[in-house]
Amino acid sequence: MRGISAGRSGWPHLAWAMWLPCVFAIVVAGLFILVDLGGLIMGSWDTPVAGLGWLKAGAIGQFGLAIVAAAVLIAGVPRPGWFLLTRALVQDHP
Numbered sequence: 241m242r243g244i245s246a247g248r249s250g251w252p253h254l255a256w257a258m259w260l261p262c263v264f265a266i267v268v269a270g271l272f273i274l275v276d277l278g279g280l281i282m283g284s285w286d287t288p289v290a291g292l293g294w295l296k297a298g299a300i301g302q303f304g305l306a307i308v309a310a311a312v313l314i315a316g317v318p319r320p321g322w323f324l325l326t327r328a329l330v331q332d333h334p
Contacts, residue, residue, distance in 0.1 A: 262313035269306035273299050 276299035283289045 258313065262309045265309035266306050266313075269302040269309065272302040273306070276302065 276295045279295045280292055280299070283292050283295065
């Protein structure tokens with residue numbers, strides 16, 4: 241790789257390895273939250289149906305997933321080397 245220092249050769253792959261899974265997790269969690277909330281609303285129109293508590297728990301869990309994915313993305317942008325799953329991408333491979 242000419243013109244790229246050895247320490248920065250994995251940087252373009254590192255950016256994709258950080259942004260793509262985190263943004264995907266946030267989007268999918270948002271969609272699941274909407275589905276869970278829609279199920280809660282539809283399930284309680286006339287008479288409450290058994291099991292609505294599980295939809296509420298699912299919405300809370302997906303919200304937690306979105307928060308964790310956003311935290312990993314925010315923490316990994318300034319210091320991408322700390323992110324354990326992508327640390328190998330920063331190192332040179334033969």
